[in-house]
Amino acid sequence: xxxxxxxxxxxxxxEGNPLTVKCTYSVSGNPYLFWYVQYPNRGLQxxxxxxxxxxxxxxxxxxxxxxxxxxxxxxxxxxxxxVSDSALYFCxxxxxxGYSTLTFGKGTMLLVSP
Amino acid sequence: xxxxxxxxxxxxxxxxxxxxxKCEQNxxxxxxxxxxxxxxxxxxxxxxxxxxxxxxxxTVPNRFSPKSPDKAHLNLHINSLELGDxxxxxxxxxxxxxxxxxxxxxxxxxxxxx
Numbered sequence: 001x002x003x004x005x006x007x008x009x010x011x012x013x014x015e016g017n018p019l020t021v022k023c024t025y026s027v028s029g030n031p032y033l034f035w036y037v038q039y040p041n042r043g044l045q046x047x048x049x050x051x052x053x054x055x056x057x058x059x060x061x062x063x064x065x066x067x068x069x070x071x072x073x074x075x076x077x078x079x080x081x082x083v084s085d086s087a088l089y090f091c092x093x094x095x096x097x098g099y100s101t102l103t104f105g106k107g108t109m110l111l112v113s114p
Numbered sequence: 115x116x117x118x119x120x121x122x123x124x125x126x127x128x129x130x131x132x133x134x135x136k137c138e139q140n141x142x143x144x145x146x147x148x149x150x151x152x153x154x155x156x157x158x159x160x161x162x163x164x165x166x167x168x169x170x171x172x173t174v175p176n177r178f179s180p181k182s183p184d185k186a187h188l189n190l191h192i193n194s195l196e197l198g199d200x201x202x203x204x205x206x207x208x209x210x211x212x213x214x215x216x217x218x219x220x221x222x223x224x225x226x227x228x
Contacts, residue, residue, distance in 0.1 A: 032214050043118070043204055043219035044157075051214045088155060094214075101170055102147075102217060104157040 002027040004093050004105035012111050013081045021076040021108045023091030033074040034092040034102070035065055044090065050074060061085070081112045117141050120205050120220040127195055128228055135190045135223045137205030144210055145169075146188035147217060148180060151202040160203075163188050195227045
């Protein structure tokens with residue numbers, strides 16, 4: 001069975017500082033990896049995905065994520081955090097096969113202070 | 115233009131009632147999903163439909179019955195509502211059921227059973 005672990009319930013960072021939201025995964029075969037963001041009382045918005053190729057993936061709003069196969073990780077990063085980045089972030093994985101489901105981590109709340 | 119829209123946004127109802135949540139997508143996608151987000155923000159797939167056909171049913175109680183009249187709509191009907199059904203339900207769609215495509219989410223329906 002596939003799974004995603006987001007070890008931090010909450011990440012606190014000051015505005016202007018770099019941020020990292022951690023994600024590790026477990027899946028049979030090659031993974032497809034995704035990051036989504038959820039603002040209060042809103043649906044999930046897609047940020048970025050890793051399918052194949054370059055391990056560093058760039059996405060929306062200045063976010064990027066690095067795929068590390070040996071560590072089975074897909075950490076989300078941003079060089080300079082904004083207060084408006086404060087939200088709930090979900091990492092998700094899908095197996096590279098047929099009608100596989102998208103499995104989400106439990107989410108990490110990012111709080112960026114002014 | 116709203117890509118994936120759900121109605122209603124809020125739904126408060128008594129135990130034992132039957133209710134429906136509607137979902138429509140105008141993205142031309144072939145695949146639609148229902149996810150449940152519990153009080154701890156954990157997201158879990160419930161159903162997936164591709165071109166009006168059920169392809170994934172993740173051990174959801176049979177009180178939950180999805181219906182897809184066409185590939186742009188996937189409605190969720192819930193019979194005999196229970197307190198434990200209280201959650202936020204998200205509809206989503208994607209271009210294909212293949213693993214490398216991201217899903218687009220609606221804004222959610224907050225169901226409260228009293």
